[in-house]
Amino acid sequence: MKRKIVYTIILFFVLFIGGCNSRGISVTTVTGEVTYNGTPVENALISFVPQTPNGRGASGQSESNGAFVLLTQGATQSGAMLGEYKVLVSKVVEIDSSGKEVKRELVENYDPVNPPQQKMYPQKNLLPEKYSKEDSTEFTVTVEKGKNHFKLALKD
């Protein structure tokens, strides 16, 4: 008798806690690394363009060793939705007249009434242009359940 009651109580709590499901977009971890002619690329933008209906795009930015983690709009965790994607890789920087990359400093305490003026520079993609277009990219990947790791080796 006592045992039955204890079991009933446990059952109730299990059922109750089981009802606390979270909603939202379910994603799975997607990591990878970007190399260009064998060397890792820093600050490249990686976009996963969904090829499956109701898919959602994911994107990430690479670290100094070329590694990246994908994020998806609306998901509460890092990752991408399951399905097939085309992968776009680009690294757009501003260049000055000598063709050097312009590094900008972080500006703190921005004054909205008298905003300091920034100079505009032309922009350039440091990676081959074919990797930034959906119809010319060579990378088509499928994100599967579990952990995914993609090595993106870019060549001229």
Add this chain to the structure above:
Amino acid sequence: MSKYIGGGGYTNWLIHHCLHAISLLFARTIASISARFGKQSFVRRAFTLVELLVVIAIIGILIALLLPAVQAAREAARRMQCSNHLKQYGLAAHNYHDTYQTLPPLAIWGQSGIDRYSWQLALLPFMEQQGILGMIDAGGVAASMDGTTNYPAGMRAETWDINYRPWRTDFSIRHCPSDGNSNQEAAQYFTGTNSYAGNVGDCSSNWSTMTNRALRGAFMRVQSRNFAAFADGTSNTVLFSERTVAVPESGSQTRNAKYALAVCSTTGNGSPDWVMGALDPNDRKRIKSTGGWDGQAWSGRRWNCAEFCYSSFHTVMAPNTVSAILWGNVSANSPVITVSSYHTGGVNLTLTDGSVRFVSDTINTGTTSVSAWHTADSARGTYGESPFGVWGAMGTIASGEARGLE
């Protein structure tokens, strides 16, 4: 369960003690019944373990069932109040249209040539806030907070002037009750918060020159639209929605309360992908990339101002994702403002026909890649199809796709 129990305060305490009293009564009843029908009548006996367990179990189940329900009901009530506020805005816009045959513009010209007065001011007479406009029209020392500054009559004050009483006058309709930050005190440059914003479509545009792209949503910058311009149908186009108010915080970690206000590097000024890519995967309220501006927490903190980050939103990114307040060059400041709220799983919005809907975070947002953004930029023009799925289609007034929520 823990998310429900936290932050209940007084109500939690009350429920707890009520339940305690009920359970004591219950235990007494059981004890007296068992005493009356037991063999040992007129002899007080102690509780058995089973009785204790049963009582504890009942209390536990009651608490477990009641607490989340109470908390969820309170949030549901707040959400309902929020949708009521949006309904008021929708009605006000319709009454404005009945009077002037157009919707209000995003920005109203002030008398000193300032084109920064928000559509909020245009709707004030239709929301029983005529007093604020009366104060603006009268001017004088009565319109100042310190009681000494003599303001000229009419719309001449700067939108960031926190000494100007009309800007500091609060009315509850402009706050979403779920957003605890929408009651901030005025701070330097920030006159007062508001939760609701107008739809400017799926294109990011430069505020000062408006050269980048035309605004394709319900609001244009200085001109105004009438219902005839909504070729996709007023039931398929968003008019107002809500956006969380940012939390003031200095330093390079620009945050708002829900998601980061992205301050992208000046390069790659383009697509939502750039904004997502710049997010730190380990702390999604933080932006990884440096360079460019350290954006202060601006969003929604100047209710009377028409600049994008105060008055409007774009139907580009899915609800409750990242906003980019200050990206691109500051002289070509083209933000992407995303709707957001503290309601679970989505945001409230007013459609142009005046109805209020709840839209889920998982609404279809189409392709948001860099190439789609740029191709679309050159190809779509004023009336092209939106690349941002159902959400983009609902943000544009005449893009040829009558896609609605259903």
